[in-house]
Amino acid sequence: MNKEQAQEYIKDNLNEGDALIGFFQAISPPNIWLFFLIGPLFVLSMKSYFLAVTEKGISFHKLSMLGKFKEHDFFEFDEIESVKIGKGLLQRPMKFTFKNNRKVTVKAQLKGVEKIAKLLPDVQQHIEKNIPLAQ
Numbered sequence: 001m002n003k004e005q006a007q008e009y010i011k012d013n014l015n016e017g018d019a020l021i022g023f024f025q026a027i028s029p030p031n032i033w034l035f036f037l038i039g040p041l042f043v044l045s046m047k048s049y050f051l052a053v054t055e056k057g058i059s060f061h062k063l064s065m066l067g068k069f070k071e072h073d074f075f076e077f078d079e080i081e082s083v084k085i086g087k088g089l090l091q092r093p094m095k096f097t098f099k100n101n102r103k104v105t106v107k108a109q110l111k112g113v114e115k116i117a118k119l120l121p122d123v124q125q126h127i128e129k130n131i132p133l134a135q
Helices: 003-012 034-045 121-130
Strands: 020-028 047-054 057-063 069-076 080-085 091-098 103-109
Touching: 003 020, 003 047, 003 057, 020 121, 047 103, 047 121, 080 121
Parallel strands: none
Antiparallel strands: 020 047, 020 103, 047 057, 057 069, 080 091, 091 103
8 A cells, every 4th residue: 555545544534633743654573483383474473554643642553464454543642651762774663562561563664665654753753752762
């Protein structure tokens, strides 16, 4: 799915009175321990997301294996305990820790072809400003 289609879908599914700051594509890394159970099929445990950053929070839009929007979860900034942002050339690892002890690890896209939504510096700064950084 290209970024124009994704942007249209994300804007249609914003909460009332919320404004979109930016969005980017991300994947969750596969579970390595599954390699020992099912072999090369462990890559099927990877999940693709579009993360939409708004003024009030972050929305995780999960994609199906065919690249269609499947479901989404919205978290306000006060529901997120911390975020740990790593370094990378092509992808930037991000680990969100929520107040209910749930953790979501994704790798945000930094570089790629034009049709892929990338993590822009102003979007990352908005995340860092509103969520405490983990040490």
